[in-house]
Amino acid sequence: KLISLLSWQDGSGKVCRVIRIGTRKSQLARIQTDSVAAKLKELNPDINLEIGEDHPRLHFLPESPLEIGEKSLFTKELENALERNEVDLVVHSLKDLPTTLPSGFTIGAVLKRENPHDAVVLHPKHIGKTLETLPDNSVIGTSSLRRAAQLKKRFSHLEFKDIRGNLNTRLKKLDEKADFAAIILAAAGLRRMGWDNRISQILGPEDCMYAVGQGALAVEVRARDADILEMVSVLHDPDTVLRCIAERAFLRHLEGGCSVPVAVHTEVKDSQLYLTGAVYSLDGSDSLKETMQTCIAADDKVTEVDEQFQRVGVTASKISGEAQDRAERLGIDLANLLLSKGAKEILTVARQLNDAR
Numbered sequence: 001k002l003i004s005l006l007s008w009q010d011g012s013g014k015v016c017r018v019i020r021i022g023t024r025k026s027q028l029a030r031i032q033t034d035s036v037a038a039k040l041k042e043l044n045p046d047i048n049l050e051i052g053e054d055h056p057r058l059h060f061l062p063e064s065p066l067e068i069g070e071k072s073l074f075t076k077e078l079e080n081a082l083e084r085n086e087v088d089l090v091v092h093s094l095k096d097l098p099t100t101l102p103s104g105f106t107i108g109a110v111l112k113r114e115n116p117h118d119a120v121v122l123h124p125k126h127i128g129k130t131l132e133t134l135p136d137n138s139v140i141g142t143s144s145l146r147r148a149a150q151l152k153k154r155f156s157h158l159e160f161k162d163i164r165g166n167l168n169t170r171l172k173k174l175d176e177k178a179d180f181a182a183i184i185l186a187a188a189g190l191r192r193m194g195w196d197n198r199i200s201q202i203l204g205p206e207d208c209m210y211a212v213g214q215g216a217l218a219v220e221v222r223a224r225d226a227d228i229l230e231m232v233s234v235l236h237d238p239d240t241v242l243r244c245i246a247e248r249a250f251l252r253h254l255e256g257g258c259s260v261p262v263a264v265h266t267e268v269k270d271s272q273l274y275l276t277g278a279v280y281s282l283d284g285s286d287s288l289k290e291t292m293q294t295c296i297a298a299d300d301k302v303t304e305v306d307e308q309f310q311r312v313g314v315t316a317s318k319i320s321g322e323a324q325d326r327a328e329r330l331g332i333d334l335a336n337l338l339l340s341k342g343a344k345e346i347l348t349v350a351r352q353l354n355d356a357r
Helices: 027-043 071-083 145-154 167-176 187-192 226-233 238-254 321-340 343-356
Strands: 007-009 015-024 047-051 089-093 105-110 118-122 139-141 159-161 182-186 201-203 217-222 262-269 272-280 287-295
Touching: 015 027, 015 071, 027 047, 027 089, 027 167, 027 187, 027 217, 071 089, 071 217, 105 226, 105 238, 118 187, 139 167, 145 159, 145 262, 145 272, 145 343, 167 182, 182 187, 217 226, 238 262, 238 272, 238 321, 272 321, 272 343, 287 321, 287 343, 321 343
Parallel strands: 015 047, 015 089, 139 159, 139 182
Antiparallel strands: 007 015, 089 217, 105 217, 118 182, 118 201, 262 272, 272 287
16 A cells, blocks of 8 residues: 555654645635644654645645535545545545545544534624624625525525635625625634634524534545544544534435535534424525434444444444434434425425526
8 A cells, every 4th residue: 555655764763654635725725634634643643744735746726716516626636636645635624525425435534513603704894783784785795505595584685696716715805895795604714714803793593504514624535544544533523423424414315415505503412413404495485494303322332333334425433333323314314304395396496596597
């Protein structure tokens, strides 16, 4: 295996391994990758980490606007690098990873979730206001169908328009032009960038539920690399893993994707996992929303989890297999409940209308 070739002995005779991490060039992607690298280094002082951008021969992607459907373009490029053994692991925002990964890849770690909610960032002239108190016909920028569908219904006095680009680009468009009164962004990204001071309002689930996996970072690896899988598995946060397995199972069973408005909210409380899921028409006028729960208390006997076994793309061999099964079942059961009430029809129309735009 290539990984074993990338090692050498230092002066003291200790074997140092090189682990290569692939990343995109955007500032946020780099910050996220660096944070995971720092955790890995802390837990494995003997490894040497190389991050794509530091070494031109390694793989990193250009910074460019993220269009709907292009999420898979970024992940595909990085997966190609993984497949060609150019990198050993890739750090993603979990919400960008499809619920079914290509053969040969797995999510080896899901880290503790940052705040998963959406945030309102106001134009400087509106500071102190909320979505509720903004003047009629104020234009709100968001490229997310999920956000727009929920907020159109809730704040009918506002207008919603597309805004493209990475975080830096969107904030620049907001601040330097008078086109938008506010934009909606994931709170997690703003926090990781150190821009908490730009958050004017955090949207709770009554205003806007979040995207599947939002706020969580995922480490994607080659499924056959047992040693790398073992190394990154210690980064798993059990509650985040179970919440995200439920959310991803819900989305996969609905056959949703980023081209349809699907939203979730999860919570772990007293060994119960609560999952709320919803689907919306593009203008938010038609929606279905339900909540279900399941017990995720681990048994005393820890069942050995098969390393090769993935649930919605996630391999988590150190977390109770029974708890993972229940989380996945919860997502499927909730999806079936919504499908029985007509979710398929709502999503089909939303997809057709979006494709026609």
